[in-house]
Amino acid sequence: MAPSKNNTSDDTESIYQEAAAEEVDQPLPKDNKMQEVVHADQKSSSNKRYKPLLVINYIMLFVGTVSSSMLSKYYFKHKGESKWVSTWVQSAGFPLLIIPICAPYLLKFTKRKPFTDFNPKIWILSIFVGIMLGINNLLISWGISYLPVSTSNLVLSSQLAFTLIFSAIIVKQKVTFLNLNCVILITLSSIILALNSSNERQSGVTHEKYLIGFFCTIGAGLLFASYLPVMEIIYKKVYCYEMVMEMQLIMQIAATILATIGMTWDGGFSQMKEEGQKVFDKGPTIYWVYIVSNVVTWQLCFMGTAGMVFLTTSLTGGICATALLSMNVLGGLVFYREGFGGFKAVSTVLCLWGFCSYVYGMHTKMVEEKARMRINMNETSSEMVPIVVNRGVTH
């Protein structure tokens, strides 16, 4: 699937791009409208950077989601205990974002200097969303520590249902029979896992701890599902990928400050040192290799998610992220030899059925929209020609 953002405006944008091409060698104008014209190309599927960006982001999302989940479980499996350490590594890799922010400018792919289009509203929104992400990260850590990795990922897939609900409220996404079907099936799949909790627990995890892990994961799904449409709204005002990464940097710094406060309050830094030296049963070297690798893989995961929402929509980004959670279910079975009894099998089938019905609903909607767009373009093309001709004459 090569989803296209702003489908209806692609052709209008490419006309703007032609006009903008003449402006690109000039310094960025202060005027907002002209900034839109100069940057509009980056989320238009007709631009030559669009497809490579989409592919790179999906690879980052894929590698990041699967490896970060497996590594987070690895930490708890080998005697790591701190939920704050596990939360901190999810955002502490923020300096890596300097690469996608500065490389395009230093390599002269763009004339836009980093952070030039920021205003106080974007700063405040990014910090607010960053704090939300920090709380999400903590909830994810509690979930991963108490649930088998396959279960936590199946429960987390309930975020697709929440994404639909929040998208309907925040970005006015239409609720259809197929969407609703998906919500019901995925909710059922989580309920089945909750009912099966007594057969599923790992050694040392009490019934209470299992339920804490379960509800923390549901909470993380809720937060992440509200994060996606909020980001979609913010990205409507953002016209280049570099700016998306700049906002990510602010969010990740905010999430890291929250985790650092938690670490300091809970003695997490000294616990980290002690775990590295004495507690982690794979030894100090593997412990620090784990910390660095998990820091990098979580950043890949967040960069991939943000890029997908920017290049497509919150729903499509949510679907892509959630689809990968089923890969994690598989990862749990393969890497950690987790049990896969009847309950989990039924839950997985319901989850996949819900997911497929959702994708089918999206596909039919896209086909309808494309047909409508074609009709609209036929109607408007006769009005656009005189505008282009006119530009040619005056410039």
Ligand SMILES: Nc1nc2[nH]cnc2c(=O)[nH]1
């Ligand atoms: N809740 C939640 N947190 C995430 N952090 C990175 N990916 C995800 C996700 O898919 N869901």
